Amino acid sequence: xxxxxxxxxxxxxxxxxxxxxxxxxxxxxxxxAVLEAExxxxxxxxxxxxxxxxxxxxxxxxxxxxxxxxxxxxxVIKGDNALPAVCGRVCPQENQCQGVCTxxxxxxxxxxxxxxxxxxxxxxxxEACLPEIAPETGKRIAVxxxxxxxxxxxxxxxxxxxxxxVFELLHEAGGVLMYGIxxxxxxxxxxRREIDALRQMGVDIQVNKVIGQIRKVxxxxxxxxxxxxxxxxxxxxxxxxxxxxxxxxxxxxxxxLTRTNLMxxxxxxxxxxxxxxxxxxxxxxxxxxxxxSARTALRLGAKESIIVYRRSEDxxxxxxxxxxxxxxxxxxxxxxTNPVEFMGEDGRLKAVRCLRxxxxxxxxxxxxxxxxxxxxxFEIEIDNAIIAIGNGPHPLIPQTTKDLELNRxxxxxxxxxxxxxxxxxxxxxxxxxTGAATVIEAMGAGKRAAAAIAAxxxxxxx
Amino acid sequence: xxxxxxxxTLGPKIREYxxxxxxxxxxxxxxxxxxxxxxxxxERIPLTIVGTDLDTGGVTLVVQExxxxxxxxxxxxxEGDTILDFAGPLGEPTEIENxxxxxxxxxxxxxxxLYPIVQAxxxxxxxxxxxxxxxxxxxxxxxxxFVAACDELxxxxxxGSFGGKGFVSDPLREILESGRDVARVWAIGPAIMMKVCxxxxxxxxxRTIVSLNSVMIDGTGMCGGCRVExxxxxxxxxxxxxxxDGHKVNFDLLISRQEYxxxxxACALERxxxxxxxGAST
Numbered sequence: 157x158x159x160x161x162x163x164x165x166x167x168x169x170x171x172x173x174x175x176x177x178x179x180x181x182x183x184x185x186x187x188x189a190v191l192e193a194e195x196x197x198x199x200x201x202x203x204x205x206x207x208x209x210x211x212x213x214x215x216x217x218x219x220x221x222x223x224x225x226x227x228x229x230x231x232v233i234k235g236d237n238a239l240p241a242v243c244g245r246v247c248p249q250e251n252q253c254q255g256v257c258t259x260x261x262x263x264x265x266x267x268x269x270x271x272x273x274x275x276x277x278x279x280x281x282x283e284a285c286l287p288e289i290a291p292e293t294g295k296r297i298a299v300x301x302x303x304x305x306x307x308x309x310x311x312x313x314x315x316x317x318x319x320x321x322v323f324e325l326l327h328e329a330g331g332v333l334m335y336g337i338x339x340x341x342x343x344x345x346x347x348r349r350e351i352d353a354l355r356q357m358g359v360d361i362q363v364n365k366v367i368g369q370i371r372k373v374x375x376x377x378x379x380x381x382x383x384x385x386x387x388x389x390x391x392x393x394x395x396x397x398x399x400x401x402x403x404x405x406x407x408x409x410x411x412x413l414t415r416t417n418l419m420x421x422x423x424x425x426x427x428x429x430x431x432x433x434x435x436x437x438x439x440x441x442x443x444x445x446x447x448x449s450a451r452t453a454l455r456l457g458a459k460e461s462i463i464v465y466r467r468s469e470d471x472x473x474x475x476x477x478x479x480x481x482x483x484x485x486x487x488x489x490x491x492x493t494n495p496v497e498f499m500g501e502d503g504r505l506k507a508v509r510c511l512r513x514x515x516x517x518x519x520x521x522x523x524x525x526x527x528x529x530x531x532x533x534f535e536i537e538i539d540n541a542i543i544a545i546g547n548g549p550h551p552l553i554p555q556t557t558k559d560l561e562l563n564r565x566x567x568x569x570x571x572x573x574x575x576x577x578x579x580x581x582x583x584x585x586x587x588x589x590t591g592a593a594t595v596i597e598a599m600g601a602g603k604r605a606a607a608a609i610a611a612x613x614x615x616x617x618x
Numbered sequence: 619x620x621x622x623x624x625x626x627t628l629g630p631k632i633r634e635y636x637x638x639x640x641x642x643x644x645x646x647x648x649x650x651x652x653x654x655x656x657x658x659x660x661e662r663i664p665l666t667i668v669g670t671d672l673d674t675g676g677v678t679l680v681v682q683e684x685x686x687x688x689x690x691x692x693x694x695x696x697e698g699d700t701i702l703d704f705a706g707p708l709g710e711p712t713e714i715e716n717x718x719x720x721x722x723x724x725x726x727x728x729x730x731x732l733y734p735i736v737q738a739x740x741x742x743x744x745x746x747x748x749x750x751x752x753x754x755x756x757x758x759x760x761x762x763x764f765v766a767a768c769d770e771l772x773x774x775x776x777x778g779s780f781g782g783k784g785f786v787s788d789p790l791r792e793i794l795e796s797g798r799d800v801a802r803v804w805a806i807g808p809a810i811m812m813k814v815c816x817x818x819x820x821x822x823x824x825r826t827i828v829s830l831n832s833v834m835i836d837g838t839g840m841c842g843g844c845r846v847e848x849x850x851x852x853x854x855x856x857x858x859x860x861x862x863d864g865h866k867v868n869f870d871l872l873i874s875r876q877e878y879x880x881x882x883x884a885c886a887l888e889r890x891x892x893x894x895x896x897g898a899s900t
Contacts, residue, residue, distance in 0.1 A: 325705060325836075326838075327655055327703040364704060365641070366705055366707070369707050370707075371641075391838065392840070392842075392857075393840070393842040395852065402845055402847060402852060402871055402875065404874060404878040408841060408842035408843075410841050411841035411843045419662070419835065420659070424882065424886075425889055426659060427659045428659055428661035428686060428687055429661040429662075429835070430882035430886070432878065432879065432882065503870075503871070503874030503877075550840070551857055552838060552857075
């Protein structure tokens with residue numbers, strides 16, 4: 157008999173977790189994981205595998221979980237995914253593996269993400285499972301940026317026996333996993349653990365290295381690197397371009413989250429970096445970063461945390477679970493609303509003036525375009541605003557690399573299958589190519605580029 | 619980890635450090651900055667580069683102890699010790715060419731990052747007129763260096779304890795009024811000083827470059843905390859600057875943004891001083 161619904165994952169109560177930074181869900185116990193694994197039909201077509209950007213053998217690992225062979229399950233996952241504890245927590249599974257699950261046609265799909273997370277956490281509590289490393293090839297690859305794309309490329313190439321150096325400009329590896337995604341959604345200890353596993357595999361990760369300044373991409377090739385992978389991400393925060401956006405109290409989501417996550421400002425003054433959050437905070441945007449920001453503001457003491465989004469609930473680009481969690485915690489959604497001006501007094505933010513919107517014709521992306529309603533202006537008194545409307549490409553590598561083709565937004569032009577750029581031996585992937593997307597899409601790009609780099613090295617073997 | 623090769627006191631609460639960072643020393647140019655972090659719980663502190671030494675791999679910085687982190691650096695980090703993180707160079711270098719006669723104005727601790735610019739301008743063939751200002755005689759530093767590097771040097775103190783009495787803007791105005799052909803002016807120091815200098819040069823239509831020390835986290839274009847308004851357009855201090863056209867900078871906004879965390883900074887410093895005091899008494 158098929159269990160129609162997913163085994164629920166226990167989590168902190170909304171009224172409690174809204175005031176702390178501990179992770180929201182607790183994860184499955186072994187018994188819960190086995191029960192959920194038993195729901196998998198082990199269907200021959202396995203659409204879930206094709207739905208996974210890194211192509212994990214999902215039925216394979218789930219079968220091991222069902223049989224309580226957890227270490228084997230971990231091995232299967234790690235064959236395709238270097239960061240399972242991360243992906244189990246932050247992947248938009250509903251649009252990927254779980255979105256195409258055969259069981260999901262009639263019932264709730266198998267909770268693949270929760271099972272992946274369970275396996276990764278089981279490994280952390282038991283013995284670490286390091287993938288096999290092929291014999292050393294002597295080929296050297298420089299990876300620029302230690303975010304999801306770069307770390308994945310590094311792990312894949314290291315498994316093939318290549319010598320990998322990852323250059324990160326911040327003081328800690330992880331990219332958006334460290335500075336962007338909050339502790340309550342992705343504990344930093346877990347990110348560090350996954351990165352340590354890469355180090356144990358022999359990946360050399362160097363922090364505080366500003367490539368583009370200390371060495372340019374061409375100089376790395378001159379230094380004897382056989383190939384370079386650029387995974388420098390979408391770093392440059394976008395603003396709305398409305399008056400008052402530089403008032404004190406208006407943050408970019410990047411600044412707000414970096415202060416809180418990477419710099420641990422939520423523990424100020426034990427940690428030296430401060431952050432200021434007043435009683436009422438508005439976050440502008442509807443993606444995961446907006447949900448993260450609004451929920452972080454609540455945890456930093458805001459009495460009221462409001463999402464302002466110009467389209468309707470159906471168009472919210474955030475993961476369903478994030479919207480659900482945000483609502484449970486009491487985040488208010490002010491939908492079909494667009495800020496037109498931030499107003500202040502003595503340089504401090506006091507209010508935001510907004511326009512109400514209605515949905516018009518679909519735009520080129522297929523989402524219905526928001527259209528302002530005339531005369532609908534109103535004001536919300538606020539202490540802080542967080543602008544979470546996306547990021548442009550990180551400028552350093554595009555600006556300092558000669559003959560690197562860029563698109564009109566400044567993203568690096570790279571083949572979507574191979575990551576090959578306009579420069580020989582230079583590959584790129586992740587947000588620096590696609591613009592802001594998801595962790596797993598960046599990881600998929602890193603993985604595909606790693607395969608292409610390996611092929612390139614084999615072709616040029618002398 | 620980055621070793622402190624040298625540390626010396628330049629004046630009350632002003633210290634010079636040479637940090638071992640050969641990657642940075644090899645490529646850094648005048649006008650660029652670095653970001654350092656002292657320890658695991660530290661904040662990222664942006665500091666403009668004062669000098670580099672290719673032989674030792676040293677990067678020279680001058681730090682004024684104004685808040686908790688800089689105070690802690692002065693108290694607890696000594697020659698031979700290491701700091702945890704050091705990244706750079708960041709930002710755009712100063713535009714250096716032979717302009718003719720230029721004036722370099724430095725105020726307080728801003729005199730330190732002005733020094734490599736003066737040297738580079740001199741080396742490029744400019745006639746460099748230096749104007750440096752201190753609150754008083756006991757806060758003076760780099761005097762000999764500026765005497766050696768400049769073709770002409772004017773020293774001002776607010777209280778008249780050395781050189782002329784008054785502000786750096788006074789000799790700046792006098793030189794421009796005297797009709798000398800000045801191609802370009804640099805002004806580096808407190809925001810208010812840069813604002814006044816820019817106001818002085820504006821009627822003479824002399825291009826004036828200022829170096830903005832806005833609040834920032836990463837220093838690489840990611841946080842946008844350092845945004846400044848230049849000619850009505852929002853710019854990022856870290857990647858578009860730190861140097862901008864002083865005639866176009868909205869200094870009032872800069873000053874306002876610099877003060878956003880004043881309360882937190884004061885609390886952190888007080889907490890640190892209390893702890894340090896307790897430590898000293900046991």
